[in-house]
Amino acid sequence: MSIDEHLDPIPDSFILQPPVFHPVIPYGTTIFGGLYAGKMVMLQGVVPLRAQRFQVDFQCGCCLHPRPDIAFHFNPRFYTVKPHVICNTLQSGLWQKEVRWPGIALQRGASFLILFLFDNEEVKVSVNGQHFLHYRYRLPLSRVDTLAISGDILVKAVGFLNVNPFVEGSREYPVGYEVPCSRALPRGLWPGQVIVVRGLVLKEPKDFTLSLRDGATHVPVTLRASFTDRTLAWVSSWGRKKLISAPFLFHPQRFFEVLLLCQEGGLKLALNGQGLGATSLDQKALEQLRELRISGSVHLYCVHY
Structure with missing residues (x-):
């Protein structure tokens, strides 16, 4: 040989977009090739002990003014009696009707692994290996080309997977x-x-x-x-x-x-x-x-x- x-x-x-390690928050990056059905984004990190909230936005552009449309806004909140996640879409500067998901498996002071799996009509989110929510698109997935992360979060790694090789039988997540x-x-x-x-x-x-x-x-x-x-x-x-x-x-x-x-x-x-x-x-x-x-x-x- x-x-x-x-x-x-x-x-x-x-080709896999190179992973990003320990980015400074707030953080924004271009999603190489944009989003499409079968693509997955992985987020690994830690929720600080005194965290109030953080958000992960899949945006249509990266400009500051005017604010870009946000196809999928993922916003865990810890300051309420019952921590929960708000999901929403921002279009033409206006938020649409929000969706609230209770019982999130994220805890202050604990590490986490979040997977965002993009299908044809909705995005599925798992937290620490367990399916947590799904959110139907309100804007075309093809418009999304930017990932933005902000708030009370320590990010260890962001991974981008260009194909979805994970489906085996009825499994949704690896x-x-x-x-x-x-x-x-x-x-x-x-x-x-x-x-x-x-x-x-x-x-x-x-x-x-x-x-x-x-x-x-x-x-x-x-x-x-x-x-x-x-x-x-x-x-x-x-x-x-x-x-x-x-x-x-x-x-x-x-x-x-x-x-x-x-x-x-x-x-x-x-x-x-x-x-x-x-x-x-x-x-x-x-x-x-x-x-x-x-x-x-x-x-x-x-x-x-």
């Missing part, structure tokens, strides 16, 4: 996978197929391994990250190790996306949207791959192929 030092651009539909994780590849791999692995690196990580095995349990190709010496490498079935000369993009308690794009002659690799290199495998070897195995110091929430 040889390593190609260069990676050609991957199709835009597979529930995570146990590690090590194994997935069968009944038909092997073929040009154009994409393997996507998304997750969260643990607090004190040691390593991360993604291997592809054939029917004889051989391991023709392995991607291995070492958090100890901060190296990323391809390892062949003969024990050969080829370091990938690129910045180490795995960080404790941060989201990651590994993408393998199968093409004629091998696999291309991208990590968090950045192309990092390729392996050379002939078509026969690709077709014989029958198992994807993932292990290491990570929490998985997506294994898609």
Whole structure:
């Protein structure tokens, strides 16, 4: 197995907008490619002990004057006897009829993970892995191109997912996978197929391994990250190790996306949207791959192929 030092651009539909870590609040950013059905935005953070309220706005533009339309206004409030969330839409400077959702699973002083999943007609919101609310669009989703966060909130990470690979049966949100994780590849791999692995690196990580095995349990190709010496490498079935000369993009308690794009002659690799290199495998070897195995110091929430 040889390593190609260069990676050609991957199709835009597979590129993940880089996650944002510890932004200063108030915070605003462009949503690359806008919003569309199947896109997901992830928000990880902490509610301060004396929090009164905060808001997450999905806006149609980023100007200050006049104020842009807000397609979806998500506003948790903690200063009342019973904390609740207000959802609304701002159009032409006027708020529409608000919707109140009681019983929010957010607490002062506690960390949280909020997922915003955008469907064709509504946005679904989960808090700490549990479905919380859904809100029907009042403005076209295609107009939304800006995310704004303000108020009493400490944000650790904001993640943008360009596709929705999470639907399995009746599940609406990713529930995570146990590690090590194994997935069968009944038909092997073929040009154009994409393997996507998304997750969260643990607090004190040691390593991360993604291997592809054939029917004889051989391991023709392995991607291995070492958090100890901060190296990323391809390892062949003969024990050969080829370091990938690129910045180490795995960080404790941060989201990651590994993408393998199968093409004629091998696999291309991208990590968090950045192309990092390729392996050379002939078509026969690709077709014989029958198992994807993932292990290491990570929490998985997506294994898609």
